[in-house]
Amino acid sequence: MPGLFLGLEMGKRALMTQQLALTTSGHNVANAATPGFSRQRVVISQSNPLNTTEGNIGTGVSVSGVRQVRDLFLSTQLRADSGKLARWETSHKALSQVELFFNEPGDKGLNQLITDFFNSWENLATNPNARVTVLEKSKVLVNAFHEQANQLADLRESVDADIKGRTSEINQLAVQIASLNRQISTAELGGDSANDLRDKRDLLIDNLSSYASVRTIERSNGTAAVMIGSMSLVDGVDFLQIETKTIQRGSSTATVAVWENTNFEIDFAGGEIQALEQMRDSTIPDMQKDLDLLATTIIERVNAVHAAGTGAQGSTGINFFDPYRLTAGTMEVNIDVESDPNLIAASITGEPGDTRNAQAISELRYQRVLQSGTATINEYYASMVGTLGIRTQEAETLKDNYNLLVTQLDNARQQVQGVSIDEEVTNMIKYQRAYEAAARVITFVDSALETVISGMGVTR
Structure with a gap:
């Protein structure tokens, strides 16, 4: 059965993922008026599950990369x-x-x-x-x-x-x-x-x-x-x-x-x-x-x-x-x-x-x-x-x-690849909340590990 350290790893991945997403949204906002800039997004997916005797257990989130949002035909x-x-x-x-x-x-x-x-x-x-x-x-x-x-x-x-x-x-x-x-x-x-x-x-x-x-x-x-x-x-x-x-x-x-x-x-x-x-x-x-x-x-x-x-x-x-x-x-x-x-x-x-x-x-x-x-x-x-x-x-x-x-055509292209400040701010709030939740997961797991570790030294 997966241990508590897997929980720490999942929390760390979640923190890094949300941090990258926040950085990317900030980059989008900063370049909202930059000529030729294409909106970027973090490609987030589930990480590969862990195969155990109890079944496949999720291991959290992974990042495939940061991609441009573009429409080749419109361009x-x-x-x-x-x-x-x-x-x-x-x-x-x-x-x-x-x-x-x-x-x-x-x-x-x-x-x-x-x-x-x-x-x-x-x-x-x-x-x-x-x-x-x-x-x-x-x-x-x-x-x-x-x-x-x-x-x-x-x-x-x-x-x-x-x-x-x-x-x-x-x-x-x-x-x-x-x-x-x-x-x-x-x-x-x-x-x-x-x-x-x-x-x-x-x-x-x-x-x-x-x-x-x-x-x-x-x-x-x-x-x-x-x-x-x-x-x-x-x-x-x-x-x-x-x-x-x-x-x-x-x-x-x-x-x-x-x-x-x-x-x-x-x-x-x-x-x-x-x-x-x-x-x-x-x-x-x-x-x-x-x-x-x-x-x-x-x-x-x-x-x-x-x-x-x-x-x-x-x-x-x-x-x-x-x-x-x-x-x-x-x-x-x-x-x-x-x-x-x-x-x-x-x-x-x-x-x-x-x-x-x-x-x-x-x-x-x-x-x-x-x-x-x-x-x-x-x-x-x-x-x-x-x-x-x-x-x-x-x-x-x-x-x-x-x-x-x-x-x-330019308006249509901007609908696809242009930056919407409102949308990016909404995403940043979402990523911030996810970051806070991931931090709390790490805190909970850390507390559980402390209990286990401190309890290992107790004798009758």
Whole structure:
């Protein structure tokens, strides 16, 4: 039959178990507001019974370990949707910035300035002395094209620099994750779970998922592999670094991310970097091409009519705009015309009162010369701005949708792994009472042992 010393052992186990449970609850409370912290719980179970002739007798309580409370599915889904949220937040921010460049609708927007330009020619048709006004409106229009072209080019350079910065941050995260993998592997050699280190690693992976789409695989030794596309950014204690190379794309340069010591371009497939790459390689170049086409159309159409007309002093065959500067960023009024407004060809015949050429130029605005003959110059520009507005609205809608989804997923995850102060305090009271009861058991057993031991020396 088990002796009193078994009672002491059971009391000691109970004390140590409740003390560990109290410590764990205190740790939970202390980290209730710590980013990335997962609630921990002590895994308590009955210890193996003692087999005696009288039957199996309980031996008290045992601790299997301290485990994180996590939901792997929610964490994986949250990372995926957080990456999508980051992508659309970045897209919306960049597109909104482009919208500000175009300043539409507005009296200083390009649409109004194009209208003012053609209105000045219409005014010249009724007032032959309005040549200076035509020049002024033309220069304002040219400067507006320059400004928008420069703003788009500057934004593209800024986005390119952002991509380089994001890849540098990914490299830093890779080093930190690999370091934590090493620490976790070492800490868990004895079978314990390195919960706090795992929380730190998971938080880093969460941060990484905002830059690119990632997959994670946990190895048997507790380390994690982090994949971007088909390549392992981190696998255990090993990691790859991302290099950036500058290449020529069209008339400008671009930063390309490749795996170190290779020319293999990385497909980030989500997150901020995908949005930035799409902005740099597609959205901004498309806007630049549209703006250049608009400028080129105005230059060539006006020049064709102007060169066929006659200036105030009989000059003919003169281009109004410089025919060799055919982009939004380079277009200029012909320097000869700018120096001598009398070269402006308002007339067809050169006869006094003939301003039909000025009228013909003013009416260019009504000709459907763009989009395969379906759009006027102003309509084409309005279509550009409208398409930009649709893209911006789409990005905002998706941003709001994913923000709501991420919030719901995060709330669901917090329900599982977040710390409830009320619950932890209740548990601490429960553990405290159990600790006090275990202490009383030890006291009772000690008293019984004292009685037995002191009685062993009594004789008649």
